[in-house]
Amino acid sequence: MQYSDFKPNEFIEDARFKQWVRHPNAELDAFWRDFLTKHPEKRQDIITATNFLLGIEQQVEEGSRADLHEDVVFGRIRQSIADEPAVPIRQLPRRIVWLAAACILLLLGYFLIPPELIQSQEVSYNSNRRHSTVALIEKVNDSGSPVTVALADGSTVVLQPGSRISYAQNFTVPKNREVYLSGEAFFEVAKNPDKPFLVFANELVTKVLGTSFNVRAYQKDKDVTVEVRTGRVSVAVDEKIANQKEVSTREREGILLLPNQQAVLARKEIRLVKSLVKAPILLSDLVPDQPHYSFVFEAVPATQVFKTFELAYGLEIVFDKDLFDRCLFTGDLTDMPPYEKLELVCRSIEASYRILDAQILIAGKGCEL
Template identity: 45%
Template sequence: MEYADFDLEDFLKDASFRQWVYAPTPETDAFWRQFLDRYPEKQQVVDHARTVLRSIDKAVVQEYPDEEQVERMFTNVRERIQPAPVRQLPVPWRWLAAASILLCLGLWVYQKNRLPTQYEQLIDQASTALLEKVNQSEQPMTVRLPDQSTVLLQPNSRISFARDFGGQAKREVYLTGEAFFQVTKNPAKPFFVYADELVTKVLGTSFWIKAAEAGKQVVVQVKTGKVSVFARTDSRANAMQANRELEGVVLAPNQQLAFSRDEVRMKKSLVAEPEPVYPQRFEFKDAPVSRIFSELEQAYGIDIVYDEELLGNCLLTASLAEEPLFEKLSLLCKGIEGHYEVVDAQIVISAKGCQ
């Protein structure tokens, strides 16, 4: 092999040269010292090639494709960076070609060796052909499903589903990332969202799912209706999917479930800022506390637990139309000299009572 005629690309593609850079031996060191003593004019290009190779991980080089594939990659790179035929690439362009081909090789090895994500595993196991929508923009993207349900797909998110739900016993959607679902009600054909570790089952409702691949949690938040959530690894998962009733952890409006990937644990709670499901005026004059709490429960779909006998004589006058829920509760608790806390997605009121 006549290394005297090699240029930068030739050295980068040469297996013996790469082996010397990454795993030198006394024999290879001696060979290349002799070569450079004989051809000192090659010192600069050899140094350049070694610097480029050392800028990438050794594992990438160990997994290089064969020489024919490498040559095709170089050809493609040359065609992209060279607008017209020239006799010789100047040094800066040759560096660009080298960096580009190394990037191609690195991506090739990464794709070859990386494990598929849970999303990819799920869609590979699907029993029907799927259509995928990917939001690569910086704005939410609306996706309309075959049953006229809609999905507000957030940036950097992907969703897959069948082109037609007609011949299936259930509607199945696969998600990675974040999306808001508004599901068309159809009790005869339940709707399932598979988001990494969690399965969300609904009949007709609206809810958020946040399942970023790199995140520590998968979160389901309900806006309207009810959903049931369970882990794919649950021993009863198949039975819960087949049952027409909602099983698993059932979530109502303004409730959420967070699945911790590190601890493999589910936690049910209220969302950070509950919103009214059924807006009301929230204007009260000498109204019993029981009536006020009852209207809050109806408006937000949240259970409020308190001692009805203890607070039975409490009357309040309040205008609470503009305040968020937790601010409403704080104001009410001041009026009855009490306090509230959130326990297991419920609001618990504690107070001394009224005379």
């Protein structure tokens, strides 16, 4: 059976695939993980089929099997493949089965490359520096407090204790502004579209044009972490590693991070995972011209509360709009941490949330009129 040639509708009809989605076990997990390792281009097709099957399963549980005629089913398949959301909020089936979250997390790359397929080759600070084509200045913070380093282009680096950084005296050559980091530092990068700013930290390369972000890359740590404060940041596996090892397209081409998002690179497996930061910050506290949003609500639809949360923090919340539009929320969330805000809203409408691949997924039974 050539799963590599399957389309979403063929996955939906396949007994083995349906068993994995609805009744997973270790053997099936291993099979589909191996399949995705060999065929990462099928990831989106499998996600589409998984979401569709779980939606159908829920409708059957509610006694609507008789309504699922063949033309309706395949019409929904075609629609699910063709539709591209125009806004961050996308509609889901009326109830998210959390098994789906686990399956999709697998598909999104958490286990995309099994550790046994890749032999780790750690990249050190010194080996990164040796690839520089210009003379470098090195700053070492051996104090007990953060130290601010000013770069020639107007960028600043807050270097944490026990960290060091190397950079060119000026950025006239080469074409990029290249910095080499060991340890942890917060970067405020001056905008220059003609000269991208690159931070080499162990096996990870962070590329920006002008933004602020934090990089943690101690040599002894198992992970490298990049957290974005403002702007957009691209992170990818260092080309030196990507050319030597069997690295997936996701790790090789990199991922885009927005404010309040982070990427964590597992150095041993060379696996890059995107998620939300532990404590999202209001965009209005980060950028002066960002609008302020009120978190005082009086009998407001939960969908409006979720939208306010999205706009205020720059996050993406996925939920069924029709389902939660009938749920009303009243309360003052002003002084609460972001996830506590969300927890209180969900609890009040008998819903729950999960975080998956930098998205917040809302699940619940909805509210009656």
